[in-house]
Amino acid sequence: MSDINSDLILFNELVEVLISEESKNPVAERIDSHKLYESLDLSLNDSPMIGDEFKKVLKDVIVSTPKTATNLFFNQLFGGRQSKAVLGDLLAVMLNNSMYTYKVAGPQVGIEQEIIRKSCDLVGYGSQSNGTFPTGGSMSNYMALVMARDSKDPECRFNGISKSLVIYTSEASHYSNAKNASFAGIGKNNIRYISTDDEGRMIPEKLEEQIIDDIDNGFIPTYVNATAGTTVLGAFDPIDMIADIADKYKVWLHVDGAYSGSVIFSAKNKHLLKGIHRSNSFSYNAHKMLGTPMTCSIILVNDKKQLHDSFSNEADYLYQTDGDDFNLGKTSFQCGRRNDALKFWTLWKSVGTKGLEQMIDHQFELAKIAKDYVRNNSDYTLYSFDDSISICFNYKNIDPVTLCTALYEHQATVVGFGSFKKSTFIRLVTINANNTKKDILNFFKVLEDFVANSPELVTEEMISSELI
Numbered sequence: 001m002s003d004i005n006s007d008l009i010l011f012n013e014l015v016e017v018l019i020s021e022e023s024k025n026p027v028a029e030r031i032d033s034h035k036l037y038e039s040l041d042l043s044l045n046d047s048p049m050i051g052d053e054f055k056k057v058l059k060d061v062i063v064s065t066p067k068t069a070t071n072l073f074f075n076q077l078f079g080g081r082q083s084k085a086v087l088g089d090l091l092a093v094m095l096n097n098s099m100y101t102y103k104v105a106g107p108q109v110g111i112e113q114e115i116i117r118k119s120c121d122l123v124g125y126g127s128q129s130n131g132t133f134p135t136g137g138s139m140s141n142y143m144a145l146v147m148a149r150d151s152k153d154p155e156c157r158f159n160g161i162s163k164s165l166v167i168y169t170s171e172a173s174h175y176s177n178a179k180n181a182s183f184a185g186i187g188k189n190n191i192r193y194i195s196t197d198d199e200g201r202m203i204p205e206k207l208e209e210q211i212i213d214d215i216d217n218g219f220i221p222t223y224v225n226a227t228a229g230t231t232v233l234g235a236f237d238p239i240d241m242i243a244d245i246a247d248k249y250k251v252w253l254h255v256d257g258a259y260s261g262s263v264i265f266s267a268k269n270k271h272l273l274k275g276i277h278r279s280n281s282f283s284y285n286a287h288k289m290l291g292t293p294m295t296c297s298i299i300l301v302n303d304k305k306q307l308h309d310s311f312s313n314e315a316d317y318l319y320q321t322d323g324d325d326f327n328l329g330k331t332s333f334q335c336g337r338r339n340d341a342l343k344f345w346t347l348w349k350s351v352g353t354k355g356l357e358q359m360i361d362h363q364f365e366l367a368k369i370a371k372d373y374v375r376n377n378s379d380y381t382l383y384s385f386d387d388s389i390s391i392c393f394n395y396k397n398i399d400p401v402t403l404c405t406a407l408y409e410h411q412a413t414v415v416g417f418g419s420f421k422k423s424t425f426i427r428l429v430t431i432n433a434n435n436t437k438k439d440i441l442n443f444f445k446v447l448e449d450f451v452a453n454s455p456e457l458v459t460e461e462m463i464s465s466e467l468i
């Protein structure tokens with residue numbers, strides 16, 4: 001019908017449209033959701049659409065799709081664009097392997113294993129460690145929970161859960177923990193949410209108290225999820241202290257590093273994960289701090305037998321050649337699996353481990369710039385703490401939900417809000433390693449100019465409190 005060469009030419013043309021849009025309109029023109037289907041031709045019809053008409057629809061879609069690679073996108077825990085990683089991902093699409101067997105993926109298996117091996121070394125896991133690339137951080141957490149469950153109740157893989165398993169995570173941890181408890185048959189009501197200190201870190205003493213209480217009541221403590229970079233504040237749970245407790249009560253320790261676990265690459269910031277080598281499993285998202293395209297999540301396990309015990313199943317039609325070490329389907333959740341490794345490998349290979357370290361350190365420097373700006377300006381209130389790339393603040397007592405929504409609706413900048421212990425605030429995430437000091441200062445200028453031109457945002461309540 002059409003050949004790949006002409007589509008690649010079209011692809012280049014469309015990418016030029018995208019890149020020019022990104023500089024002209026860093027925040028894309030927004031289409032109201034209730035007007036979406038009338039604004040764009042998204043319909044699928046009996047007759048084909050080709051040529052210029054087809055091209056035009058694609059351009060329209062590109063123009064109005066939110067731009068996540070620009071210097072005004074701060075909404076999520078990803079952003080920017082690492083071009084060598086994009087290159088790898090484009091190649092992965094063209095190669096279109098599936099990662100389950102060596103027969104089908106060949107050297108791509110080695111590429112994935114090399115990333116896993118190096119990552120395990122950085123974590124300090126031993127010679128029996130291994131891992132896999134799940135579909136994201138939520139799935140990484142799920143796989144960890146399944147391994148923990150199976151190691152406490154091995155029969156459950158055949159007969160279903162027969163024991164009263166309970167699991168632990170902090171009240172500031174990611175919401176996937178709740179969903180995963182339900183999927184794993186443990187149940188949302190069997191999660192114990194452990195309180196956090198003033199800076200959003202799990203309080204180890206509270207964890208131990210809860211474990212003792214559960215044992216006294218006939219429950220079986222099974223799994224502790226510690227977070228390296230909580231989703232809102234970017235806080236690091238004290239892994240070493242939690243590991244002492246996990247050891248003592250023989251509970252699986254997983255470290256959810258989806259957001260900030262990539263500090264394993266930074267000599268300066270690695271101390272935030274002190275004790276990480278004592279965990280049973282650890283996951284990090286290269287699509288967050290390391291800027292690879294969505295999604296690129298890695299789970300590592302200290303003992304690869306656990307991964308194998310929970311995720312392998314014989315399948316003669318599939319596993320026909322080579323050993324288990326090369327047939328990665330034996331340790332993955334899915335059967336067919338996208339190649340998420342190549343994009344991270346092309347990035348890593350091209351900048352070296354040192355280059356990844358610089359990306360991480362740069363994000364912390366940008367965070368410091370933002371934090372200093374907020375701290376030194378009396379119109380702002382700061383809610384975040386050191387050692388985080390989430391800068392949480394409010395401006396002139398303006399309701400953060402209203403302000404974030406207005407900024408987005410007027411295409412000023414895209415930034416989100418979050419809450420912690422009764423406070424709600426704007427959360428600026430300095431995760432785009434392409435940004436510079438100028439981009440961060442520009443963000444504040446955009447915000448201040450926007451407020452200056454929107455007097456309706458400044459509420460009477462705020463004015464009266466200022467008068468006092």
Ligand SMILES: *Cc1c(COP(=O)(O)O)cnc(C)c1O
Pocket residue numbers: 077135136137138139173174176227229230231256257258259285295297
């Ligand atoms: C983003 C995040 C996740 C979820 O990762 P996905 O890849 O979005 O599924 C889990 N935990 C934490 C702490 C996160 O920040």
